[in-house]
Amino acid sequence: MQTMTQRVTLELRRLKFESHGNCVSCKSPFTVGDTSHLGYGFDDTPLYVCDNCKDQLKETAVRHVFLQRPYTVPEPSSKLWRYMDFTKYVSLLSSRGLYFTRTDCFEDIFEGAKGLKKRKDGWDSHYLEFFRSAIRNPPDGVECKLSDSDVEEQAQKLLRDLEEGGEDHKKRTFVSCWHESEHESEAMWRLYSTFLANAVAVRTSYQSLYLSLDRDPSIAIGRIKYIDLKNSYAGVNDAFWRKRKSFEHEREVRALLSDYGTQDLGKIVRCNLEVLIEEVLVSPKAPGWFVHLVNDVNEKFGLNVKVSPSELNEVPFF
Numbered sequence: 001m002q003t004m005t006q007r008v009t010l011e012l013r014r015l016k017f018e019s020h021g022n023c024v025s026c027k028s029p030f031t032v033g034d035t036s037h038l039g040y041g042f043d044d045t046p047l048y049v050c051d052n053c054k055d056q057l058k059e060t061a062v063r064h065v066f067l068q069r070p071y072t073v074p075e076p077s078s079k080l081w082r083y084m085d086f087t088k089y090v091s092l093l094s095s096r097g098l099y100f101t102r103t104d105c106f107e108d109i110f111e112g113a114k115g116l117k118k119r120k121d122g123w124d125s126h127y128l129e130f131f132r133s134a135i136r137n138p139p140d141g142v143e144c145k146l147s148d149s150d151v152e153e154q155a156q157k158l159l160r161d162l163e164e165g166g167e168d169h170k171k172r173t174f175v176s177c178w179h180e181s182e183h184e185s186e187a188m189w190r191l192y193s194t195f196l197a198n199a200v201a202v203r204t205s206y207q208s209l210y211l212s213l214d215r216d217p218s219i220a221i222g223r224i225k226y227i228d229l230k231n232s233y234a235g236v237n238d239a240f241w242r243k244r245k246s247f248e249h250e251r252e253v254r255a256l257l258s259d260y261g262t263q264d265l266g267k268i269v270r271c272n273l274e275v276l277i278e279e280v281l282v283s284p285k286a287p288g289w290f291v292h293l294v295n296d297v298n299e300k301f302g303l304n305v306k307v308s309p310s311e312l313n314e315v316p317f318f
């Protein structure tokens with residue numbers, strides 16, 4: 001077996017990100033536990049391949065055990081919306097960047113949570129058992145010489161570390177939230193603008209959002225799954241991709257990144273606005289002059305995008 005060189009270029013990371021579930025050579029899907037091989041072919045092109053195709057690698061950069069992502073990725077053309085006040089829109093244009101909010105700053109106190117506090121005992125005993133078993137059964141060739149009380153002490157410590165890590169994770173995780181829908185939503189106008197007369201909605205798609213962030217493989221983009229915490233938990237790696245059922249109407253798709261080097265409450269990530277913004281819709285409650293204002297501001301910031309009135313104001317016939 002080739003020695004891993006650990007030489008992972010941006011193009012190689014992008015390749016893995018974009019074809020996550022499949023071998024790029026034979027196209028067969030990975031299943032959990034498979035080994036995936038990242039490296040470069042004999043003509044130096046980046047490759048992300050399965051066991052059967054690994055001989056195509058001239059250089060193996062790194063191997064991974066395949067794990068499913070904790071989220072599903074929308075179709076490239078899936079429409080994503082962001083409803084906002086005009087001031088936020090101007091800020092988007094002037095910073096030419098998307099604002100990612102630190103997850104402990106959201107109103108939803110369950111952001112990043114693994115479950116209901118009253119059901120924590122069940123979670124704890126599951127992970128304690130998992131840790132005890134891992135400590136007692138080290139890899140082949142290593143012998144566990146710990147007494148039962150040592151095993152228990154170590155398992156309890158790992159559980160505490162897991163819990164502290166969960167709290168800390170909220171301060172390291174930043175997200176930009178979007179609403180996935182084919183159509184404009186009357187409810188979202190009300191929910192996400194404090195002053196409806198001066199609100200706009202930016203429409204993009206999964207593909208445009210990803211491209212506008214320069215195909216950055218360190219920014220995950222996926223759907224939130226809504227779960228019933230009375231009967232389930234969010235897994236260790238799932239917590240920022242799960243919300244309570246009561247938020248189902250949001251149909252959220254989020255872009256998520258981790259940053260361990262900042263204390264800030266948010267981050268602006270540079271973004272190609274021409275690629276991101278497919279259309280700007282103006283609030284159904286906006287006065288006629290507001291469309292012109294949005295157009296003027298776009299022009300001032302050198303942005304050439306279509307501005308349309310809300311479809312909710314189309315005229316009916318009876």
Ligand SMILES: [Zn+2]
Nearest residue numbers: 023026050053
């Ligand atoms: Zn293959």
